[in-house]
Amino acid sequence: MKFLKLRLLLSLALIGLAFSAMSQDSTRTFTLSGSIDVYAHTALGMKNTAFGTAAPTTSFGNLKGFSLGMANLIASYQGQKVGFVADLVFGPRGSDAVFNSGGYRNVAAAGSGQIVNQLYTYIKLSDVVTVNLGQFNTFVGYEVISPTLNANYSTSYMFSNGPFNHTGLRVDFATESGLVAKLAVMNPTDILEFNKVNTYTLGGQIGKTTDAGGIWFNVLYGDQDGKLKKADFGGEPAASYGDLFQVDLTTGWTLSDAFFLGANATYQTIAKGQEYNAAGDVIDGTRKSTSFYGVALYPKVTVSDNFALALRAEYFGVKGGTVGNFPGFRAHPLASPIGLDGDNKGNVIEFTLSGNAKVGPLTLIPELRFDKTSEDSFVNSDGEAKDSMVSATFAAVYKF
Secondary structure, three states: OHHHHHHHHHHHHHHHHHHHHHHHOOOEEEEEEEEEEEEEEEEOOEOOHHHOOOOOOOOOOOOOEEEEEEEEEEEEEEEOOEEEEEEEEEOHHHHHHOOOOOOOOOHHHOHHHHHEEEEEEEEEOOOOEEEEEEEEEOOOOOOOOOHHHOOOOOOOHHHHHOOOEEEEEEEEEEOOOOEEEEEEEEOOOOOOOOOOOOOOEEEEEEEEEEOOEEEEEEEEEEEOOOOOOHHHOOOOOOEEOOEEEEEEEEEEEEOOOOEEEEEEEEEEEEOOOEEEOOOOOEEEOOOOOEEEEEEEEEEEEEEEOOEEEEEEEEEEEEEOOEEEEOOOOOOOEEEOOOOOOOOOEEEEEEEEEEEEEEEOOEEEEEEEEEEEEOOOOEEEOOOOEEOEEEEEEEEEEEEO
């Protein structure tokens, strides 16, 4: 209820500010940009995803054979005080990025909702403060959905299991000295159009940027699948997870004309939550909390104006058997992307080496990747469980 009152008051204030800002807006710019990406991929000696395994189990770019990424169209309007961004995606990568879109309908028939990657409007209250309302990509983490902004084509375990998108109200702060911050009230992570669980997530960021790079500290906190109520007890056992808490540190620096170094560290935990007893009373949950954590380095060497080499070296771990709960669905845990031991723990080390060869607006990305897990996590072509895998990808990304 407190969140609802806060959102209502902020919305009323923004309506007044919008009319004031629009009356002063005389500079208007409309742009259309975007990208397309396609690729060929093989996981050497591993089964195809048609057999129920993905290789690797991270998001995007993991389908064997010749495959499609996405077509991305971004329409944006920028005025002196107000503007909007409409970011549409078509293809497997886009569908995976907005996997929970259309939640107010049958997800399989979600229609146009599953092409909306970002859709938000903003008001510049001053040179320092900008208010955004709508759906936007997460500010947590190092990697992003668009392949044009990642040096590696495949994605990390941290990115794949962290948030993709948020819908809500976000206030950005940026000073001339390079200090930046964000404060946000949002639906639970990746619940994009309809918040049926009636809980909200708080988000924040504080950082410092310079001409050479920057560092950002990010945080998320909130219940992701709603609270149980005695009045809703239907006679059957039911449970919900507790609050999600995630902290994330992202940084990247140009250390010389030829060398860039980025880094990311993250930790997410979800509390054990609530459940009904036989009488329908809401009690503390008996399940254990779940968590994942990881760290990655992203060195990049620019060899020439048209070629660079990028490495990702990542460590990722899981504790508690899952990496959280499917957004908006109670007792619907997201399976661990790697094999676990008898204590429901596991970890993986992966190294990804990617070339970036530029031919005008086209970037060609040959890539080799090695994944090594603490427990068996992959299935080879003979049906045998394995704890390591080598994969190769060749991607083409065109940006306009």
